[in-house]
Amino acid sequence: MVAGPLPTRSGPGKDRLRLWIRLLRASRTIETELRERLKKEFNTTLPRFDVMAALYRSPEGMLMSDLSRFLLVSNGNVTGIVDRLVSEGLVARARRNGDRRTSMVRLTEEGSKTFAVIAAAHEGWIGELLGTVSEDEARRLTGMLTSFRSNWEGRE
Amino acid sequence: MVAGPLPTRSGPGKDRLRLWIRLLRASRTIETELRERLKKEFNTTLPRFDVMAALYRSPEGMLMSDLSRFLLVSNGNVTGIVDRLVSEGLVARARRNGDRRTSMVRLTEEGSKTFAVIAAAHEGWIGELLGTVSEDEARRLTGMLTSFRSNWEGRE
DNA sequence: ATATGTTATTTCAAGCTTAAAGTTTCATAT
DNA sequence: ATATGAAACTTTAAGCTTGAAATAACATAT
Numbered sequence: 001m002v003a004g005p006l007p008t009r010s011g012p013g014k015d016r017l018r019l020w021i022r023l024l025r026a027s028r029t030i031e032t033e034l035r036e037r038l039k040k041e042f043n044t045t046l047p048r049f050d051v052m053a054a055l056y057r058s059p060e061g062m063l064m065s066d067l068s069r070f071l072l073v074s075n076g077n078v079t080g081i082v083d084r085l086v087s088e089g090l091v092a093r094a095r096r097n098g099d100r101r102t103s104m105v106r107l108t109e110e111g112s113k114t115f116a117v118i119a120a121a122h123e124g125w126i127g128e129l130l131g132t133v134s135e136d137e138a139r140r141l142t143g144m145l146t147s148f149r150s151n152w153e154g155r156e
Numbered sequence: 157m158v159a160g161p162l163p164t165r166s167g168p169g170k171d172r173l174r175l176w177i178r179l180l181r182a183s184r185t186i187e188t189e190l191r192e193r194l195k196k197e198f199n200t201t202l203p204r205f206d207v208m209a210a211l212y213r214s215p216e217g218m219l220m221s222d223l224s225r226f227l228l229v230s231n232g233n234v235t236g237i238v239d240r241l242v243s244e245g246l247v248a249r250a251r252r253n254g255d256r257r258t259s260m261v262r263l264t265e266e267g268s269k270t271f272a273v274i275a276a277a278h279e280g281w282i283g284e285l286l287g288t289v290s291e292d293e294a295r296r297l298t299g300m301l302t303s304f305r306s307n308w309e310g311r312e
Numbered sequence: 313a314t315a316t317g318t319t320a321t322t323t324c325a326a327g328c329t330t331a332a333a334g335t336t337t338c339a340t341a342t
Numbered sequence: 343a344t345a346t347g348a349a350a351c352t353t354t355a356a357g358c359t360t361g362a363a364a365t366a367a368c369a370t371a372t
Binding site for chain 1: 158169171172173174175176178179180181182183184185186187188206227228279280282283286287288289291293294295296297298300301302303306
């Protein structure tokens, strides 16, 4: 789903529109490839990988709302993905003493081991898929996107 | 769904991994905003907008497989979205004389008018959302992403 | 203590998405 | 003409995604 209207027209907003379309097509292309490999090699999905990646960074655990905010997806969405990870034994919900509305979500021992393996492959894939971008260019691109991001956060 | 594992680690693939995470976060952020506005202002969705945008570029119509290839999504996916657009009167399937397996999909008169209005708003939104990226920077970023894209297409 | 509002999470309905299987039509070789 | 395979599309099952409604627990003001 990456069309963008009238990319060949000219006008004031032309360059930004074109940038948006490229951005979207690039990320969709890579995402599709990653999804296929995760499925084929590890029988998992991109959303599950993303949740595990977030939890791997926080051994102490994360609240559902932390996950949702960090991953830029809705609350209800995270519930379903975590449910499936729990049923696979990769993630656990731990009730907290203080606030009984919340629960700390964290990787299980098995989840942590499993993720480490997948993450190593994932990093290799990214290196391969973005191989045509030089490391230097990657840094410059990242810089531009980062400044966009921080400006964005300032406004919203 | 935009985590990315261990973005703070260092190593050979570090810069490309970081780039990928930024790319994904940027496109998800913009996508979310566009989706909300399309829903609120025009009561439509991003996938429907994308299909209409593709058809708007081809007044003669497109095959389902053209749409699917152009939008980088699966065949079955397009079927459902076009079904809904047809039921809304914005798109029509026209049986062809030659090949009875295929049908040309095109915007109806109403679909074309409707899209023109939405597309104008959409272009304004992009200009606003990417407002912090200068036109010059936008061109450079686009160039880098384009070269990635064409290299990619060479391999797959 | 009780009411009122807020926060964290889940549930729900609708729609999007994919991969795989199924259908129909076309193309080609015998 | 008939079989065999390929192509275009749809259907299906499972999972992802959102926004909105529902639930439960907490916080605050009376």
